[in-house]
Amino acid sequence: MEAHLPNWLTSLSVIAVLLAPFVGSFLGVLVRRLPDGRPVALSRSACESCGHVLGARDLVPLASYAWLRGRCRFCAARIAPAHPAIELASLAVALIAVIVDGADEPRMWAGCVLGWMLLALAWIDWTHMRLPDVLTLPLVLMGLAATWVLDPDAIADHAAAAALGYLAFRLIAAAYRWRRGREGLGQGDAKLLAAAGAWVGLADLPGVMLGGAIIGLLVVGARWLRGERVGGGTVLPFGPCLAAATWLVWLGLRLA
Numbered sequence: 001m002e003a004h005l006p007n008w009l010t011s012l013s014v015i016a017v018l019l020a021p022f023v024g025s026f027l028g029v030l031v032r033r034l035p036d037g038r039p040v041a042l043s044r045s046a047c048e049s050c051g052h053v054l055g056a057r058d059l060v061p062l063a064s065y066a067w068l069r070g071r072c073r074f075c076a077a078r079i080a081p082a083h084p085a086i087e088l089a090s091l092a093v094a095l096i097a098v099i100v101d102g103a104d105e106p107r108m109w110a111g112c113v114l115g116w117m118l119l120a121l122a123w124i125d126w127t128h129m130r131l132p133d134v135l136t137l138p139l140v141l142m143g144l145a146a147t148w149v150l151d152p153d154a155i156a157d158h159a160a161a162a163a164l165g166y167l168a169f170r171l172i173a174a175a176y177r178w179r180r181g182r183e184g185l186g187q188g189d190a191k192l193l194a195a196a197g198a199w200v201g202l203a204d205l206p207g208v209m210l211g212g213a214i215i216g217l218l219v220v221g222a223r224w225l226r227g228e229r230v231g232g233g234t235v236l237p238f239g240p241c242l243a244a245a246t247w248l249v250w251l252g253l254r255l256a
C-alpha cells in the first residue's frame with residue numbers, strides 16, 4: 001500500500017499542509033498590524049468594523065470566510081478578501097514546498113518557513129512600500145540556520161552571499177541616486193537580498209537578482225498593457241519581485 005503513495009506524501013507533509021491556512025491566518029494579522037505599529041500577538045482578533053471580539057468559529061481559516069459568506073457575524077460588514085487570499089497563498093506555499101521537497105522533511109519545513117516569510121514581506125511591501133527590519137533581519141539568520149542544518153559545509157558560502165547581496169544592492173542604489181538624483185531602491189530591498197543570499201548561497205545569488213529584475217519588468221509591462229502610464233517616476237515596490245525570485249530559485253535548486 002505504502003509503495004503506491006508518492007514519496008512526498010508523508011505524515012509531516014500532511015501536517016504542513018493542514019497547518020498552512022492557520023499560518024496564513026496569522027500572516028493576515030501580521031501584514032495588517034505590523035506596518036501600523038500595532039501589536040501582532042497578545043491581542044484577540046476583533047471585527048475591523050464593529051470591534052466585536054471574534055470567537056473560534058469566526059477564525060477557522062478559509063472555512064469561516066466561506067461559511068459567513070465574507071461578512072461579519074455581528075455587524076454584517078464585509079470581511080476584507082485579503083484575509084482568505086493570504087490564507088490561500090499560505091496554503092499554496094506549503095503545497096508547493098511539499099510537492100518539491102516532501103521526501104526531504106527538514107528541507108520541506110525550511111521551504112515552508114521561507115515561503116511564508118517571503119509572502120508576508122511581499123504583502124507588506126506591496127501594500128505599504130516597505131520591508132520591515134523585524135522580518136528581513138530574522139530571515140537572514142533563518143537562512144544561515146537552515147544552511148547550518150541542511151548543508152553545514154556551505155555556511156561560509158551562504159554568509160558571504162548574504163554580505164555580498166547587501167553590498168551589491170547598496171551599490172546599485174548609490175549608483176541610481178547619483179544618476180537620477182533621487183532614491184530608487186530602498187534599504188529594505190538590500191536586506192531582503194541579503195536574506196536571499198543567506199538562503200541560496202553565492203552561486204545562485206545572481207539568479208535571484210536577475211529573476212527579480214525580470215519579474216519587475218513583467219509587472220511594469222503588465223501595468224503598461226492595462227493602460228497605466230509607466231515611466232521613470234513610477235513607484236514600483238521591488239520587494240515582491242525579489243521575494244518571488246528568491247522562492248523560485250530556492251525551489252529551482254531542488255528541481256535542477
Ligand SMILES: [Zn+2]
Pocket residue numbers: 047048049050051052072073074075076077
Ligand atoms: Zn463586525
